[in-house]
Amino acid sequence: MPAMRVRQAIATALADEMRTDPTVIVFGEDIAAAEGPFKTTEGLLEEFGPIRVRDTPISEMAFTGAAVGAATMGMKPVIEIMFIEFLGVALDQLVTEGAKMRYLSNGKLSVPMVVRASVGGGLGFGGQHSQTLENWVAATPGLKVLSPSDAQSAYSLLRAAIQDPDPVMFLEPRVTYAERGEVDTNLKMEIGKARVVKPGKDLTIVALGQMTNIARQAAATSSTNIEVIDLCTIVPWDKKTVFESVKKTGRLVVVEEQPESGGWGSEIVAAVSAEFFGELKAAPIRITCPNVPVPYNGGLEARFLPNPTEVNYQIDQLMATGKAPQPWWIREGF
Amino acid sequence: MSKGLERRKAILSDPIAQFERAVEIREFENQVNALFASGTIRGTTHLCLGQEALAIGLASVLRTDDPVSATYRSHGIALALGLTTESAMAEIMGKSTGCCGGLGGSMHLCDLELGLLPTSAIIGGGMPIAAGAALAFQIQGNDRVAVAVFGDGATNIGAFHETLNLAAIWKLPVVFICDNNVYAEYSRINLTTPIEDLHIRAESYAMPHYALDGMDIDVVREGIQSAVDRARSGGGPTLIEAKTYRFAGHSRADQALYRPEGELESWKSRDPLLLLEERAKRIGKMRESDVADLKARIAKEIEATVTLCQGAPEPSAKTMFENIWSRKVSQ
Numbered sequence: 001m002p003a004m005r006v007r008q009a010i011a012t013a014l015a016d017e018m019r020t021d022p023t024v025i026v027f028g029e030d031i032a033a034a035e036g037p038f039k040t041t042e043g044l045l046e047e048f049g050p051i052r053v054r055d056t057p058i059s060e061m062a063f064t065g066a067a068v069g070a071a072t073m074g075m076k077p078v079i080e081i082m083f084i085e086f087l088g089v090a091l092d093q094l095v096t097e098g099a100k101m102r103y104l105s106n107g108k109l110s111v112p113m114v115v116r117a118s119v120g121g122g123l124g125f126g127g128q129h130s131q132t133l134e135n136w137v138a139a140t141p142g143l144k145v146l147s148p149s150d151a152q153s154a155y156s157l158l159r160a161a162i163q164d165p166d167p168v169m170f171l172e173p174r175v176t177y178a179e180r181g182e183v184d185t186n187l188k189m190e191i192g193k194a195r196v197v198k199p200g201k202d203l204t205i206v207a208l209g210q211m212t213n214i215a216r217q218a219a220a221t222s223s224t225n226i227e228v229i230d231l232c233t234i235v236p237w238d239k240k241t242v243f244e245s246v247k248k249t250g251r252l253v254v255v256e257e258q259p260e261s262g263g264w265g266s267e268i269v270a271a272v273s274a275e276f277f278g279e280l281k282a283a284p285i286r287i288t289c290p291n292v293p294v295p296y297n298g299g300l301e302a303r304f305l306p307n308p309t310e311v312n313y314q315i316d317q318l319m320a321t322g323k324a325p326q327p328w329w330i331r332e333g334f
Numbered sequence: 335m336s337k338g339l340e341r342r343k344a345i346l347s348d349p350i351a352q353f354e355r356a357v358e359i360r361e362f363e364n365q366v367n368a369l370f371a372s373g374t375i376r377g378t379t380h381l382c383l384g385q386e387a388l389a390i391g392l393a394s395v396l397r398t399d400d401p402v403s404a405t406y407r408s409h410g411i412a413l414a415l416g417l418t419t420e421s422a423m424a425e426i427m428g429k430s431t432g433c434c435g436g437l438g439g440s441m442h443l444c445d446l447e448l449g450l451l452p453t454s455a456i457i458g459g460g461m462p463i464a465a466g467a468a469l470a471f472q473i474q475g476n477d478r479v480a481v482a483v484f485g486d487g488a489t490n491i492g493a494f495h496e497t498l499n500l501a502a503i504w505k506l507p508v509v510f511i512c513d514n515n516v517y518a519e520y521s522r523i524n525l526t527t528p529i530e531d532l533h534i535r536a537e538s539y540a541m542p543h544y545a546l547d548g549m550d551i552d553v554v555r556e557g558i559q560s561a562v563d564r565a566r567s568g569g570g571p572t573l574i575e576a577k578t579y580r581f582a583g584h585s586r587a588d589q590a591l592y593r594p595e596g597e598l599e600s601w602k603s604r605d606p607l608l609l610l611e612e613r614a615k616r617i618g619k620m621r622e623s624d625v626a627d628l629k630a631r632i633a634k635e636i637e638a639t640v641t642l643c644q645g646a647p648e649p650s651a652k653t654m655f656e657n658i659w660s661r662k663v664s665q
Contacts, residue, residue: 051473056500058607061496062462062497062500063462065461066497068466069464069465070470071466072401072451072463073467073471075469092456096459100659102659103657104438104452107656108446124628142659144659
């Protein structure tokens, strides 16, 4: 199996889908001639030409809507929102138009489109280029929301997203673009299916995107036997895999890269609490970012993001007391 | 041939059928207004009274495989394109026999067979989608044309400018039709917009543009045909500004008390129905008694439609969970 960087896995998945399906088209800002600011569309213009691989003006609303329209007329557009924050100006087209097309056409229209966007912190991009905004899109019926954590899942999930007949939001953790991993191009991953990336017996961590890697690092050094689940899909999330794991371990920790309020992890904790009420060995908890914008300063950004040290502190406390520990910003009186 | 397609074919060239359709739209809207006023229908509605000639002119020029992305004020466009009065009225009443199964309502009409994309209730929302449909046609190499119809208010929203620029730079086969009915919701267009002729905004996108008299169906047809021909033959997009007038308020809650005195009356002297009637008499040789008979017949038909739709079944709760995704996923 070849080792690829995540950005290469994405470009390879795009190219493989474009070779397989002539209706797949790719457009976005600087994705053609410049091959994308993160080089996630490398080689596409050269191989597939300017009809199928297009640079757009800096007009997210227009080109997101154009993807919706093209999808209703038989194409499979994959568009790139360079930073997820730029989705703000295009949200109408995704949430209010694209996600409603099937419903408001009484089932006659499909919108097989993928919106790729880079997400997350850790690179020093500051308050307007470091968010995940996962919860924005997760709250819209009609959208599917995926986030890969490594090269394999980037490749396999992106192919699944492009093949899917519904609009898919594909959130790519920026910090992982340069990371290498082995990719089996024959490995299929399904939307709505989580991966157990590290088996364990005593505690379940559910994580997404780059938090999966944080959870793995924490698990590798923890004295607790931790099972790590890479959720992969936020909507529709894989209840079966999560429930099976929690049934076994009796303990749940969700690690999320977004502010505490309104996160998708609350859905997981609520569902697990309802399903296993009275059977859990400890309070199900979430480890999140604080309710503040992403700070630029390197030291502060590192504290802002969930990290292995904090994850292990929380887990140690939880194992010892069974009660939900306070997050660091409460412990430190902020 | 479905009833919708037959209805579409009927209005392609026959001046009497075009007049008849205009009478139908007028009567339909008046009935909708009355049903809302009496509380028979819930929610809100946006009437197209005074804008019938544009709807019928547009429908008579387009092919049924040319998709139209229109707005929440599109009962007239939907009926002109061929949607049956039963399908439209049932939808507005929220009945299962409506074109969206009763889950859309007045602002969300749709019939793909006739080229009617789901109408958007977001100002400017349909414009990028029409451009995207046109992008698909360009890539597929066919000669279909996409159309976006939107109001004067949409010319101040970002989607308008972004879409015009994108369509121009990609030379997309799309026709943009601004139905300038003078009022953007409750505000006269001059209060919110520093220019009178909205079509000139296309100048900055190097796009052909012109205004036309939206009350006169022959002018409408000629103007739209020319833009459609350009788009179909690879000449790219056009912005047309149809000068019309909204005879009713913005929505059912609006009495439109803000109009300058005499403005409505002045526009009503060029009511598209009067012009279409005169034309039907001139070209179609209709007689005065024919006109009276036609109006009486349509009034009866719409009344029968209302009765029929009132008796139509409500949608089941199950339908609420359908058509979210391609395949139902239990969540």
